[in-house]
Amino acid sequence: MTADSSTSPNSSSLDQLTQRAVELEQQLADEKSKYLRSLADFQNFQRRAALNEHEARSQARAQVVQSLLGVLDNFDLALKVDTAQATAEQVLQGVTVIKEDLLRVLQSHGVGLINPEPGDAFDPNIHQAVVQREADDVDPGHIVQTLQPGYTISTTLPGGPKQERVVRPAMVAVKPS
DSSP states (O other): OHHHHHHHHHHHHHHHHHHHHHHHHHHHHHHHHHHHHHHHHHHHHHHHHHHHHHHHHHHHHHHHHHHHHHHHHHHHHHHTSOTTTOOHHHHHHHHHHHHHHHHHHHHHTTEEEEOOOTTOBOOTTTEEEEEEOOOTTSOTTBEEEEEEOEEEEEEEOTTSOEEEEEEEOEEEEEOOO
16 A cells, blocks of 8 residues: 555656646647738738838829829920920920929929029038139128039928928039138
8 A cells, every 4th residue: 555655646646747748738739820820911011011012112203203294294285385386485485484393293292493583692502613703792602603403301200390301402613712
């Protein structure tokens, strides 16, 4: 009987350990299953996010192109003008109208014009000095002439402020200091 009583507590401990091992294996299998589901969900999320980004970019490009089609139509009309009957002034007016239309379309997409006037302060963040030029009516370090306008583009991050970025600085002549 002593042998039976001594094996009984060991057998009970062994049964408890075996039961505990089975429970831990089941818990490990459950956790592994949760991990694999989470991993699959995350991979699906990444794939959907990439597809959504691609679609948003495609729609934005299509919107810009569609808004520019009217400008192209105006160019087509201008090119069909009978040059024998059109005066230089009429052609110039037509080109001016097309330019204004194009600027209007660009502005609707957040593009801004940088076109400083003579006497404006030179700002290296939005202007690029390409030449120095003397001028009596302009202070030193100020703009004498705009040689080429610059452009900015505005973006607004979701829930954030509007941000402007210089796409091309205005090329300017500056009076030397």
